[in-house]
Amino acid sequence: MPGPAPTERIRPEGRRNSQGIRVDPEAEVTHDPRQAVLSALVKHKPGVLAEVSGLFSRRQFNIESLTVGPTSDENIARMTILIEEPEPGIDQAKKQLQKLVPVISVTELEPEALRRELALIKVGGEKPDDVNAVAEMYDGQAVDASTDSVTVEITGSKQKIDAAVEAFKQFDVQEIVRTGAAALERGPKTLDTDV
Amino acid sequence: MSERASVPAEDEQQEETEAEEQTQAPVTTGAQSVVRALENAGAEYVFGVQGGAIMPVYDALYDSDITHVTMAHEQGASHAADAYGIVTGDPGVCFATSGPGATNLVTGIADANMDSDPMIALTGQVPSNFVGNDAFQETDTVGITQPITKESYFANHSDTVGHDVSEAFALADAGRQGPTLVDLPKDITQGETDVEPNPPTTPDTYHVQEEADEADVQAAADALAAADRPVILSGGGVIKADASNALREFAMEYEIPVITTMPGIGSFPEDHELSLEWAGMHGTGYANMAITNTDCMLAIGTRFDDRLTGGVDSFAPDAEVIHVDIDPAEISKNIYADYPLIGDAREVLRQLFDAMPRAPDADEWREQCQTWKDEFPMSYEMPDDEPLKPQYVVETFSDVTPEDTIVCTGVGQHQMWASQFWEYTEPRTWVSSHGLGTMGYGVPAAIGAKLAAPDQEVVCFDGDGSFLMTVQGLSVAVRENLDITYVILNNEAVGMVRQWQDGFYEGRRMASEYPWIPQFDKLAEAFGARGFRLEDSEDVEETIQAARDYDGPSVIDAHIDPGENVFPMVPSGGDNGLFALEEDHLEML
Numbered sequence A: 001m002p003g004p005a006p007t008e009r010i011r012p013e014g015r016r017n018s019q020g021i022r023v024d025p026e027a028e029v030t031h032d033p034r035q036a037v038l039s040a041l042v043k044h045k046p047g048v049l050a051e052v053s054g055l056f057s058r059r060q061f062n063i064e065s066l067t068v069g070p071t072s073d074e075n076i077a078r079m080t081i082l083i084e085e086p087e088p089g090i091d092q093a094k095k096q097l098q099k100l101v102p103v104i105s106v107t108e109l110e111p112e113a114l115r116r117e118l119a120l121i122k123v124g125g126e127k128p129d130d131v132n133a134v135a136e137m138y139d140g141q142a143v144d145a146s147t148d149s150v151t152v153e154i155t156g157s158k159q160k161i162d163a164a165v166e167a168f169k170q171f172d173v174q175e176i177v178r179t180g181a182a183a184l185e186r187g188p189k190t191l192d193t194d195v
Numbered sequence B: 001m002s003e004r005a006s007v008p009a010e011d012e013q014q015e016e017t018e019a020e021e022q023t024q025a026p027v028t029t030g031a032q033s034v035v036r037a038l039e040n041a042g043a044e045y046v047f048g049v050q051g052g053a054i055m056p057v058y059d060a061l062y063d064s065d066i067t068h069v070t071m072a073h074e075q076g077a078s079h080a081a082d083a084y085g086i087v088t089g090d091p092g093v094c095f096a097t098s099g100p101g102a103t104n105l106v107t108g109i110a111d112a113n114m115d116s117d118p119m120i121a122l123t124g125q126v127p128s129n130f131v132g133n134d135a136f137q138e139t140d141t142v143g144i145t146q147p148i149t150k151e152s153y154f155a156n157h158s159d160t161v162g163h164d165v166s167e168a169f170a171l172a173d174a175g176r177q178g179p180t181l182v183d184l185p186k187d188i189t190q191g192e193t194d195v196e197p198n199p200p201t202t203p204d205t206y207h208v209q210e211e212a213d214e215a216d217v218q219a220a221a222d223a224l225a226a227a228d229r230p231v232i233l234s235g236g237g238v239i240k241a242d243a244s245n246a247l248r249e250f251a252m253e254y255e256i257p258v259i260t261t262m263p264g265i266g267s268f269p270e271d272h273e274l275s276l277e278w279a280g281m282h283g284t285g286y287a288n289m290a291i292t293n294t295d296c297m298l299a300i301g302t303r304f305d306d307r308l309t310g311g312v313d314s315f316a317p318d319a320e321v322i323h324v325d326i327d328p329a330e331i332s333k334n335i336y337a338d339y340p341l342i343g344d345a346r347e348v349l350r351q352l353f354d355a356m357p358r359a360p361d362a363d364e365w366r367e368q369c370q371t372w373k374d375e376f377p378m379s380y381e382m383p384d385d386e387p388l389k390p391q392y393v394v395e396t397f398s399d400v401t402p403e404d405t406i407v408c409t410g411v412g413q414h415q416m417w418a419s420q421f422w423e424y425t426e427p428r429t430w431v432s433s434h435g436l437g438t439m440g441y442g443v444p445a446a447i448g449a450k451l452a453a454p455d456q457e458v459v460c461f462d463g464d465g466s467f468l469m470t471v472q473g474l475s476v477a478v479r480e481n482l483d484i485t486y487v488i489l490n491n492e493a494v495g496m497v498r499q500w501q502d503g504f505y506e507g508r509r510m511a512s513e514y515p516w517i518p519q520f521d522k523l524a525e526a527f528g529a530r531g532f533r534l535e536d537s538e539d540v541e542e543t544i545q546a547a548r549d550y551d552g553p554s555v556i557d558a559h560i561d562p563g564e565n566v567f568p569m570v571p572s573g574g575d576n577g578l579f580a581l582e583e584d585h586l587e588m589l
Helices: A048-058 A087-099 A128-137 A158-171 B009-024 B030-040 B055-061 B074-088 B100-114 B141-148 B161-173 B186-190 B214-225 B236-240 B244-254 B285-293 B345-355 B363-375 B390-400 B413-421 B442-452 B464-469 B471-479 B495-504 B520-527 B537-549 B583-588
Strands: A034-043 A063-070 A076-085 A103-108 A114-124 A141-145 A149-156 A173-178 A182-184 B045-048 B067-070 B092-096 B119-125 B151-154 B179-185 B230-234 B258-260 B275-278 B296-300 B320-325 B339-342 B406-409 B458-463 B484-490 B530-534 B554-559
Touching (some): A034 A182, A048 A063, A048 B141, A114 A158, B055 B119, B074 B471, B092 B100, B119 B186, B141 B179, B151 B161, B214 B339, B214 B345, B258 B285, B285 B363, B296 B345, B390 B537, B413 B484, B458 B464, B471 B520, B484 B520, B530 B537, B537 B554
Parallel strands (some): B045 B067, B230 B296, B296 B320, B458 B484
Antiparallel strands (some): A034 A076, A114 A173, A114 A182
16 A cells, blocks of 8 residues: 655655755755854873864865964963854864863854964065065064075964065065964953863 | 683683682783773673784783683674674773774774764784884774774873773763774883773763753753644664663653654664654655654754755754754754753653643644554565565564564665564664664674673674675684574675666666675585575575574575565655655656
8 A cells, every 4th residue: 555656745845954954945045154263272192183183174174274382281282273164064163173082172262352373484585675674564574584585474364464475475485384373362251261 | 602611611610710819919011901991891791803912901801800702803893892882881892903903993993983882992002112113013093093983092101001991981981972992002011010090980071961951951842842743753872871761751651753763773662653663764654754744853862864864955844853962063963953952861851751841732643643654554565476575584583583682784775674674662672883884794793792682582684795794703603602593685786786776877787796695504504503595485484483493693594586675765865755665756756
């Protein structure tokens, strides 16, 4: 006694989007990606970076930058992770990160949090004065010079560094290194209180 | 039963006495500390294979009451430990040496990870000063296993190695269960230490929330009580949390139809009128109709795997979802949860039970579910002149065995028939590879299950392709004289692949037919097991009885109709409500 064929069965009206969220059946709904700054306190021990970066790569989270460094507690390191994902992806990234055993706490920083990146830019040494002048425009300074090269240090937001790099292109850029963002909440709020 | 069964009886007795005394003796090496940690955690069995780098740990095991079961392949060790974990609820333990031993464990670890089965793997490693030098039988086991464990530990000191094992054991069992691994460099296990391992405790960064927020529970209970078309979706987490009784009480009190996921099979009795059995790609038509048309779903301990949901856009599209899970990361991962309840399934069910203002007014809905049961029954055709039907073999076996019989499977069509046509009523009686879908899981899993529950009958349904992948495990079942009945539903093919090729690849059966497979009844005899060949429907009962009567492992090579396919079927990524009941329906989808 086979029941109705597939197309003749009772059907509900609703539908979900690709993120599993119920949506208006008539409307197109997508979540645009946004940038999020995650700050994580982790146990300072070998293998933690691999564990965190492995998580992000195998779950296909689109990672913009990841920086890591020690804190005032020698057993704890702090990671700053910039990701760009639709809202559900950001939420999932936070929870998956929190799930890792060496991770102590995860917080998404406010959009207005302080974000700084460092770049070292090595250019040709023919016009040291001009290089210095451009560096000053970006609150940077020459930190090394030889007859053939000048290396400049710039600190600031990603946009500022992007602009600086663009400006230095007039001087035969030989090498650039950038750190990715380190970020801290403005005001008295600290992560440590969440531990 | 153990490796050392060959030791004469009186010596063994004497040894046992000595062993007991030595259990009390102080730890003197890292390896002894490892074994002490396992003893402290209550380990009963270890499934493993010897090797150079793990040898010190085996040497320490010589003096322990823990029974070691030598497996024929490390993959089997990990599956046996996994099955042991499913049946007992406590972490199963497996050992392997470094390099190839460790990599052979990987499949079983990944399997346990996908199904949240409690397991701890201990692997040998080359001595610390060789690590990183590409030494003989070296591999980066921690690096390889990190993505497929709750945590992989690299032991770096003889004084702390026992603690690493204690912690890994506790972690495997805590919260959402899963596999852990400790990699043991040989110098660390050989090294001297007098440090006793700590009692098993989870790491200080691991926090589990047992109870859900009361206000959230109340909101969810109100939503469920107000529903017109409520269902409960019971996942594997219900069994893991020992919440089957709480689920039964809840569902029966509030008269809400229950659907299980495939790993959730056994969490609710399939012979109860509220049961719609299991949903998903090859679940029952009525479960899939109910999932599609529900307006409020209480989903417990499920991760909304794609084999359950089909395409997420069409999954329970009208439903408000109440999602109970102990792992916060599961909430809204695949299906958005309108009411997330984080906590232990048993605790949260108790909270919900108390918070329900009334039972939902769902008489009409239950009648509708019954109509679907009548419209889409699980059935198969068995004309007299047709070859043996796999469904008939499963159904007949199910009819003659006790309710607590444990069914293990490999992966493929046979697995689906075993889940569709066996009637499950008890938790921890269904042992299968779900998330990873590991062909070859069945033979070793049945060994782990039988040792975990020696008083329960154990049946393993396997396919010819799946069985062949771990057939060497039969030697272990024979050596340990385990009373397991293996039933190979033999269609001379990797049948599920062939089914897809026929349905979606225009019948181009590339590499899916196995006309060259051995005669499994004779192969069984060669291993020292009993072998039976089954071809006719009328011999089914008698053959099953003969195999059950045999005290030891037996293998029934059941030559089934090679034309038989698994239905109902929701095509991959499809709409659960549009399941195909027969080949013709596939063309409509």
